[in-house]
Amino acid sequence: MVLDGFEGLGSGRRSLGRSSAPSLPPPGRESTAWILARINECCFELGLDSDQNVRRLVALCGTLMGAIDVTYDRLRDGHLRPAYRWTEATGSQAVTDRVGPAGTGPASAPPPATNGDAGAGAMNGLQVLPVEGGTRVTMGVRYGGVRWGVLRVELDRVLVVGDIDRRILEFVAAAIGIEEQREHSDVARRQTEERSRLVFESIRDGLGIVDPAENIVFANQAYADILGYTREEIVAKNLRELLAPGELDKVLAETAKRREGQASVYELAMRRKDGEIRQIRVSAVPWRDPAGTFIGTIGAIVDITEEKRIEAERRDATARLRRAVEKTIQAITTMAELRDPYTAGHQRRVARLAAAIARHLGLDDEKVQGIYLAGVIHDIGKVAVPAEILSKPGRLEKAEFHLIQAHCTTGYDILKEIEFPWPIAQIVLQHHERLDGSGYPGGLRGPDILPEARIIAVADVVEAMASHRPYRPALGVQAALAEIRQNVGRLYDPEAAEICARLFEREGFTFD
Numbered sequence: 001m002v003l004d005g006f007e008g009l010g011s012g013r014r015s016l017g018r019s020s021a022p023s024l025p026p027p028g029r030e031s032t033a034w035i036l037a038r039i040n041e042c043c044f045e046l047g048l049d050s051d052q053n054v055r056r057l058v059a060l061c062g063t064l065m066g067a068i069d070v071t072y073d074r075l076r077d078g079h080l081r082p083a084y085r086w087t088e089a090t091g092s093q094a095v096t097d098r099v100g101p102a103g104t105g106p107a108s109a110p111p112p113a114t115n116g117d118a119g120a121g122a123m124n125g126l127q128v129l130p131v132e133g134g135t136r137v138t139m140g141v142r143y144g145g146v147r148w149g150v151l152r153v154e155l156d157r158v159l160v161v162g163d164i165d166r167r168i169l170e171f172v173a174a175a176i177g178i179e180e181q182r183e184h185s186d187v188a189r190r191q192t193e194e195r196s197r198l199v200f201e202s203i204r205d206g207l208g209i210v211d212p213a214e215n216i217v218f219a220n221q222a223y224a225d226i227l228g229y230t231r232e233e234i235v236a237k238n239l240r241e242l243l244a245p246g247e248l249d250k251v252l253a254e255t256a257k258r259r260e261g262q263a264s265v266y267e268l269a270m271r272r273k274d275g276e277i278r279q280i281r282v283s284a285v286p287w288r289d290p291a292g293t294f295i296g297t298i299g300a301i302v303d304i305t306e307e308k309r310i311e312a313e314r315r316d317a318t319a320r321l322r323r324a325v326e327k328t329i330q331a332i333t334t335m336a337e338l339r340d341p342y343t344a345g346h347q348r349r350v351a352r353l354a355a356a357i358a359r360h361l362g363l364d365d366e367k368v369q370g371i372y373l374a375g376v377i378h379d380i381g382k383v384a385v386p387a388e389i390l391s392k393p394g395r396l397e398k399a400e401f402h403l404i405q406a407h408c409t410t411g412y413d414i415l416k417e418i419e420f421p422w423p424i425a426q427i428v429l430q431h432h433e434r435l436d437g438s439g440y441p442g443g444l445r446g447p448d449i450l451p452e453a454r455i456i457a458v459a460d461v462v463e464a465m466a467s468h469r470p471y472r473p474a475l476g477v478q479a480a481l482a483e484i485r486q487n488v489g490r491l492y493d494p495e496a497a498e499i500c501a502r503l504f505e506r507e508g509f510t511f512d
Contacts, residue, residue: 035168038064039175050183054176058084059092061153061172065165068134069154071095072176075147083149126169128161135159139169143177151176206301209287212259212294214239214251226280226303228273244269244277258286258297267304279305322369325420329377336383340390346463349511351375353500354459356509360499361455370422371452377424378431378456381411393470408432408441423450431456434491454493458484458500461492463511477504 042056054072062070069087073080082095127138137153151173159165206223210216215238224234227242240248247269257264263285270280284299333347355372363371382390385407389400396404412429430453433439435446439457449457465480481501488497503509 035064035171039171042175050179050186053179054183055084055092055094057172057176057179058151059086061151061168062086062088062092064168064172065137065153065155067153068156071152071154072141072149073152074149074180080150126161126166128159130158137161137165137169139173141173141177141180143174144181146177146181148177148180207299208234208301209296209298210239211296212255214255217296223301226272226278226301227270228276233273242270244271254282254284255297258284259294261286278303279308322421326373329373332380333376336380339387340382346467347376347379349467350378350456350459350463353463353503353509353511354456356503357455357459357496357499358452360503361495367422367452370420370424371427371455373420374422374424374427374431374452375456375459377411377415378428378460379407379411380414380428381407381409383414384410391470395471405432405440423452426450427452427456429453431460433457435493436490438491451493455496458492458496462500466511481505 038060039057042053042060058070058072061067067086070085071082072084074083084092085095086092125140129136129138131154134154134156135158137155137159139151139153141148141151151169153169161169204222206226207218207220208216208223209218216235219231219234221231224231227234229237239251243251250266250268254264254266263283265281265283268280268282269277271277281302281304282299283301284297286294287296287298289295337345337347351372352375354375355368358368358371382404385403389396389403392400408429408431412425415425415428418425427450429441430444430449433442433444433449433453434457435449435454437443437445462477462480462484465475465483466477468474481504484492484497484500488494
């Protein structure tokens with residue numbers, strides 16, 4: 001008899017006669033412990049996978065029951081389909097999908113059971129059915145609240161199921177259920193692992209896992225490629241071996257953050273296998289076990305060396321362009337001041353004071369620089385005013401004053417086509433506007449006036465009053481500050497006025 005690997009169980013098989021009376025088990029055999037031991041040998045000691053274990057359990061059932069045919073039907077998509085069949089002649093075999101001579105089902109196997117065949121009884125428990133020449137016993141296979149299938153046992157005798165038979169069927173069915181659930185879990189796990197692997201490998205960023213001692217325990221292909229190693233080489237490395245000089249303290253500080261549960265993004269210089277230093281952006285999160293214990297860092301790395309090079313070139317080009325703009329503005333300012341010696345240096349002094357006010361107001365360096373350059377060139381429109389009017393020692397006529405007032409619009413027209421990084425043309429146009437709308441040339445009010453223009457307006461008034469003019473001597477800083485205070489909120493921006501007064505009275509600002 002073929003026992004499919006269970007030849008050693010022959011002495012333990014029940015010797016059932018052809019009568020309906022079951023024989024007594026041999027001493028020490030077929031007790032609960034003995035049956036469980038056989039199942040244990042089947043499923044655990046031999047270390048087979050779940051599917052092989054199910055095949056062996058079907059054979060074990062046939063052997064212990066003294067059956068002539070045992071079939072295990074799996075429940076799939078709501079239908080029972082034969083999975084394994086055992087006979088005395090062939091042993092336990094998988095039931096394939098090849099079609100037999102009649103073309104009605106698997107060769108040498110009973111036709112697949114339908115849902116009607118299964119019935120609630122077959123799926124949920126034990127059924128004993130007399131058939132021609134013997135008995136058919138079915139046992140539902142359930143485990144973990146899931147129906148997995150039906151175990152069918154064909155006997156060539158009339159059988160009255162006793163406690164021993166029930167135990168055999170229940171234990172074998174339970175063992176099959178356990179194996180089915182394990183296989184299902186293993187498949188789900190393998191599918192999850194495969195999906196994760198595909199995701200890891202498809203991501204262009206390098207993904208790696210580093211343990212608390214900075215050993216690299218996992219890396220995808222992109223991670224290895226970025227650093228010029230194979231995956232086998234990279235997972236044998238400690239992260240410290242890959243750092244550029246001076247970067248270890250940064251890594252240790254970042255690891256300490258990970259221990260505290262913090263995620264962060266930072267930049268790191270790393271050495272490739274060929275010795276080249278590359279700039280790397282790291283996005284790191286803590287890796288913890290189910291108990292919450294820190295066991296490492298999961299990090300994504302991106303090579304930003306080229307990005308940093310382009311950024312540095314762009315900064316250099318921008319700096320060169322700004323220097324050129326500043327030199328051009330300085331040249332224009334010098335030309336304008338040569339025509340008007342009485343206001344020589346006025347624009348530079350206004351620029352210095354306006355920039356100081358802006359800085360104390362908390363504006364960023366970019367805005368401060370724009371305000372300074374606008375201050376340096378704010379009176380550029382005076383190049384269109386006749387020199388004799390600019391240097392006239394007496395009181396200006398109304399028409400002459402209107403010509404001078406036009407310098408704001410003229411300055412705007414000169415500058416409006418130049419693409420400055422700041423709204424310099426608009427600042428020049430608005431620097432004589434006042435909060436109450438009494439200024440010129442547009443009569444703008446309050447929030448309609450650029451903040452930069454409101455700052456330059458304050459600085460322009462203070463410098464003009466404090467300095468000598470052809471039509472009057474210098475009035476001094478205190479007189480200028482008194483004018484600003486008297487009209488703060490009506491003509492002049494309150495914040496700019498307050499900072500301006502503080503600069504002169506508390507911080508020692510001077511025009512010298």
